[in-house]
Amino acid sequence: MTTSETANPDREVLTYEKFGHVVREMAQTIVDDWQPDIILSVARGGFFLGGGLGYAIGLKAVSVLNVEFYTGINERLDEPVILAPTPSPAELGGMKVLVADDVADSGRTLKMVKDFLAPHAKEVRTAVLYEKPSTVIHPDYVWKYTDKWIDFPWSCLPTVVPSGSEEEAKPGH
Numbered sequence: 022m023t024t025s026e027t028a029n030p031d032r033e034v035l036t037y038e039k040f041g042h043v044v045r046e047m048a049q050t051i052v053d054d055w056q057p058d059i060i061l062s063v064a065r066g067g068f069f070l071g072g073g074l075g076y077a078i079g080l081k082a083v084s085v086l087n088v089e090f091y092t093g094i095n096e097r098l099d100e101p102v103i104l105a106p107t108p109s110p111a112e113l114g115g116m117k118v119l120v121a122d123d124v125a126d127s128g129r130t131l132k133m134v135k136d137f138l139a140p141h142a143k144e145v146r147t148a149v150l151y152e153k154p155s156t157v158i159h160p161d162y163v164w165k166y167t168d169k170w171i172d173f174p175w176s177c178l179p180t181v182v183p184s185g186s187e188e189e190a191k192p193g194h
Contacts, residue, residue, distance in 0.1 A: 023141075026043060030149070031169055031170065032169050032170050032171065033151065033165070033169045033170070033171040033172065033176050034171075034172045035150065035165050035171065035172065035174060035175075036037075036171055036174055037076050037174045040073070040093055040161035040174060040185075041073075041151065042069065043092070043164050043171050044073035044074060044077055045076075045077055046094075046164065047070075047074065047148060047150075047162055047164055048073075048074050048077030050074045050152060050162055051078065051119070051148065051162055052078050054115070054162075055146060056078075057078075057080065057117045057118060057119035057146070058082060058116040058117045058118070058143075059082040059083070059084060059113065059116050059117075059118055059119070060074055060075050060078070060080060060082070060083045060084070060087070060118075060120075060121055061083075061084050061085070061086055061113075061118050061119070061120050061121070061134070062083065062084070062085050062121045062122075063083045063085075063086055063120060063131070063134060064088065065084065065123065066088075066120045066122055066124065066175075066176065067121045067122035067123055067175065068074070068085065068122030068175075069123070069173075069175055069185045070121040070122065070123060070148065070149070070150060071083055073087070074119070074121060074148065083129070083153070084108050085108075086103065086108060086120075086134060086137075087103065088103055088130050088134065089101065089102050089131070092163065099131075100107065100129070101175040103133070103134075103137065110137060110138060110140070110141040110142075111141060111144045113138060113141050114141045114142070114143075115142075115143045116142050116143055117142070117143050117144045117146075118138055118144070118145045119133060119146050119147070120134050120138070120145060120146070120147045120148070120150050121147075121149070122147070122148075122149050123149065123150050123164075123173060124149055124150060124151040124152070124153065124171060125147075125149045125151070125152045125153065125156040125158060125159075125160050126153050126155065127157065128147075128156030128157040128158040128159075129155060130161065131147050131149070131156075131158050132157055132158045133167050135147060135158065146154075146161040146162070147160040147161050147162070148160060148161065148162035148163075149161070149162070149163055149164070150163075150164045150165065150166075150171075151164065151165050151166070151167050151171055151181055152166050152167075153166075153167060153168055154166075155168075168191070
């Protein structure tokens with residue numbers, strides 16, 4: 022473990038290096054159990070897991086569904102909202118869809134996406150890196166269970182702002 026991984030016991034810290042190993046581990050678990058036709062990544066946190074799983078299992082059919090729920094650290098909308106552009110659920114008709122996201126925190130985003138796809142897809146399963154005790158849905162594939170705040174390597178640093186700008190940088194989450 023690196024110093025950054027042990028620095029704050031109240032946080033889960035996932036590094037890019039560890040993420041690479043986790044994706045391979047999850048991919049093996051998934052293909053030993055089931056073979057999806059397409060991976061639908063919930064943007065933005067699910068980009069990384071969905072893309073990584075696609076490469077690991079040799080599946081090029083990877084798509085994205087843009088959902089907004091979190092607006093900041095511990096700040097969220099009342100309900101998750103699907104943003105444009107939206108893949109047509111009819112295009113997924115008869116397909117086995119794996120929905121990938123970074124975390125099932127409240128689980129409301131995953132539940133909304135699963136409900137959105139269910140009438141059209143042959144089967145919908147979910148995969149997340151982390152599941153929290155507060156979730157309303159229990160994903161089919163979970164790497165780790167936690168009740169801590171999670172620092173993902175893609176969202177723990179502030180957003181990049183123009184050099185010399187007085188614009189405030191915010192965490193990328």
